[in-house]
Amino acid sequence: MDEPRWLDEQQDRAWRGYRRMRRLLDLELARELMQDAGLSEPDYDVLSDLSETPEQRLRLSELADRMLWSRSRLSHHISRMQQRGLVTREECATDGRGSVVVLTPAGRRAVEAAAPGHVAAVRRHLIDRLTPAEVAALGTLSQRVIGHLTGRPEAEG
Amino acid sequence: MDEPRWLDEQQDRAWRGYRRMRRLLDLELARELMQDAGLSEPDYDVLSDLSETPEQRLRLSELADRMLWSRSRLSHHISRMQQRGLVTREECATDGRGSVVVLTPAGRRAVEAAAPGHVAAVRRHLIDRLTPAEVAALGTLSQRVIGHLTGRPEAEG
DNA sequence: GGCAACTCGATGACATGTCAACAACACCGG
DNA sequence: CCGGTGTTGTTGACATGTCATCGAGTTGCC
Numbered sequence: 001m002d003e004p005r006w007l008d009e010q011q012d013r014a015w016r017g018y019r020r021m022r023r024l025l026d027l028e029l030a031r032e033l034m035q036d037a038g039l040s041e042p043d044y045d046v047l048s049d050l051s052e053t054p055e056q057r058l059r060l061s062e063l064a065d066r067m068l069w070s071r072s073r074l075s076h077h078i079s080r081m082q083q084r085g086l087v088t089r090e091e092c093a094t095d096g097r098g099s100v101v102v103l104t105p106a107g108r109r110a111v112e113a114a115a116p117g118h119v120a121a122v123r124r125h126l127i128d129r130l131t132p133a134e135v136a137a138l139g140t141l142s143q144r145v146i147g148h149l150t151g152r153p154e155a156e157g
Numbered sequence: 158m159d160e161p162r163w164l165d166e167q168q169d170r171a172w173r174g175y176r177r178m179r180r181l182l183d184l185e186l187a188r189e190l191m192q193d194a195g196l197s198e199p200d201y202d203v204l205s206d207l208s209e210t211p212e213q214r215l216r217l218s219e220l221a222d223r224m225l226w227s228r229s230r231l232s233h234h235i236s237r238m239q240q241r242g243l244v245t246r247e248e249c250a251t252d253g254r255g256s257v258v259v260l261t262p263a264g265r266r267a268v269e270a271a272a273p274g275h276v277a278a279v280r281r282h283l284i285d286r287l288t289p290a291e292v293a294a295l296g297t298l299s300q301r302v303i304g305h306l307t308g309r310p311e312a313e314g
Numbered sequence: 315g316g317c318a319a320c321t322c323g324a325t326g327a328c329a330t331g332t333c334a335a336c337a338a339c340a341c342c343g344g
Numbered sequence: 345c346c347g348g349t350g351t352t353g354t355t356g357a358c359a360t361g362t363c364a365t366c367g368a369g370t371t372g373c374c
Contacts, residue, residue, distance in 0.1 A: 004273035011284050014292045017299030022179060023225045024306040042360085060323065068180045073361055075324060080360085097322040097369045116161035127168050129302050135171045137294045142174030145286050149181040199330085217353065230331055232354060237330085254339045254352040321370070332359070340351070 025125060032121045037114035042077060044118060047086065047103065047111040056103040059092060063101055086110055182282060189278045194271035199234060201275060204243060204260065204268040213260040216249060220258055243267055 007015060030041050039047070049066055050056055058066075064074040078101055081087045086107035092098030103111075127135065147153065164172060187198050196204070206223055207213055215223075221231040235258055238244045243264035249255030260268075284292065304310065 004276055005280065006276060007279070007284065010289070010292050010296060014287075014296040014299070015279060015284065017296050017303065020225070021299040021302045021306075024303060027225070028306055040360090061321085068177070068184070070362070071323060072325085072363075076361075079324090092322095095322075095370075097367095099323060119161055119163060122164070122172060123162065125306060126302055127164065127172065129305050130171075130298055132167070134294055134298045135167050137291055138298065139167060139170040139174050141287055141291045141295065142171070142178040145178045145283060146174065146181060148286050149178075149185055149282060197330090218351085221353095227332075228353060229333075229355085233331075236354090249352095252340075252352080254337095256353060316374090318373090319371085322368085323366100324368105325364105325366080327363090327365105329362070330360080333357090334355105335357105336353105336355080338352085338354105341349085342346105343348090344346085 028125055029118070029121055033114065033118055036117045037110065039110065039114055043081065043086070044111070044114060046074075046077065046081065046101075047107055048115070050087070050101065050103040051108060051111050056108065057090070057100050060099045060101055081107075185282055186275070186278055190271065190275055193274045194267065196267065196271055200238065200243070201268070201271060203231075203234065203238065203258075204264055205272070207244065207258065207260040208265060208268045213265065214247070214257050217256045217258055238264075 026041070033039055033041060033044055037044075045067060046063070049063060050058060060074060060078070061071060063069075064071045067074070069077075078087060078089065082089060085104060088102050088104055090100045090102055092100050130138070183198070190196055190198060190201055194201075202224060203220070206220060207215060217231060217235070218228060220226075221228045224231070226234075235244060235246065239246060242261060245259050245261055247257045247259055249257050287295070
């Protein structure tokens with residue numbers, strides 16, 4: 001085992017900063033979302049993904065892949081959201097094993113009520129704190145890291 | 158309620174990218190850490206914070222504050238790590254209510270064994286994918302967001 | 315058609331995180 | 345010194361996430 005290459009001062013600052021920002025942002029955004037809309041972040045993400053879909057419905061596995069969740073986790077979470085009337089399950093017409101998650105009217109109202117405030121919070125705590133160059137850099141850098149972690153399906157600079 | 162200000166294309170790219178990068182990085186780093194060192198990320202963070210301390214010991218509340226964890230969460234987690242022999246609890250000499258979390262020799266060996274590989278993974282998946290300018294930007298931007306979320310104890314640019 | 319191998323989603327056991335309540339103690343003003 | 349008030353850490357109940365397993369259904373190959 002070679003001598004480990006530790007992080008230099010700039011790199012350490014970036015890594016620690018990233019993690020602290022991450023944690024603080026999470027806590028604050030989750031807090032506001034719950035207070036203002038009665039939704040957890042996972043709830044919001046599910047509803048948001050569903051609502052961006054043409055038919056307001058997605059195969060369970062398709063939704064799980066988009067969210068980078070395990071099927072098990074999504075299945076449990078959907079059960080809970082179903083209890084609250086935000087989504088329903090339907091059988092899949094083309095695959096007897098399959099399950100389709102469908103946004104209910106109540107679910108749609110919930111996201112629509114939550115979205116403006118949530119976007120505002122994202123702006124207030126993150127986007128509006130950044131210069132346009134930083135926003136661009138964050139986007140670019142994220143894409144590159146994502147590409148690396150997913151076997152770079154897109155070209156890398 | 159005014160018309161909500163949605164995110165423009167660049168901002169949306171940054172926000173979605175940030176969240177996706179976050180999730181993928183977490184999954185991969187946690188996977189490698191568990192496989193190579195048998196530690197979860199929370200385990201590693203606790204051990205790492207303790208090992209950076211002069212006496213390898215911290216008051217429970219001090220540690221919780223540094224990690225941005227609730228005392229309850231930390232108390233539960235320390236109990237589990239104590240079962241595994243990574244840390245111990247001692248009474249606090251100066252405060253009868255207090256509890257001090259102490260790194261055991263086994264705990265110290267565990268972080269020291271885990272650290273090189275973990276740092277290498279952080280490099281491989283994040284730091285080494287970034288240009289020096291991006292590293293600097295990430296550090297700067299994080300500090301500014303952190304400052305905002307914590308009532309800006311440091312000056313803001 | 316029929317069988318082997320795989321995929322889909324559900325489920326239960328368990329690990330982890332959250333929340334409210336509590337006991338023990340510290341601190342402070344009188 | 346004492347009593348009210350706040351802090352510290354633990355606990356138990358509950359919510360959430362993970363993992364292994366399973367039944368059902370699909371797919372491909374012969």
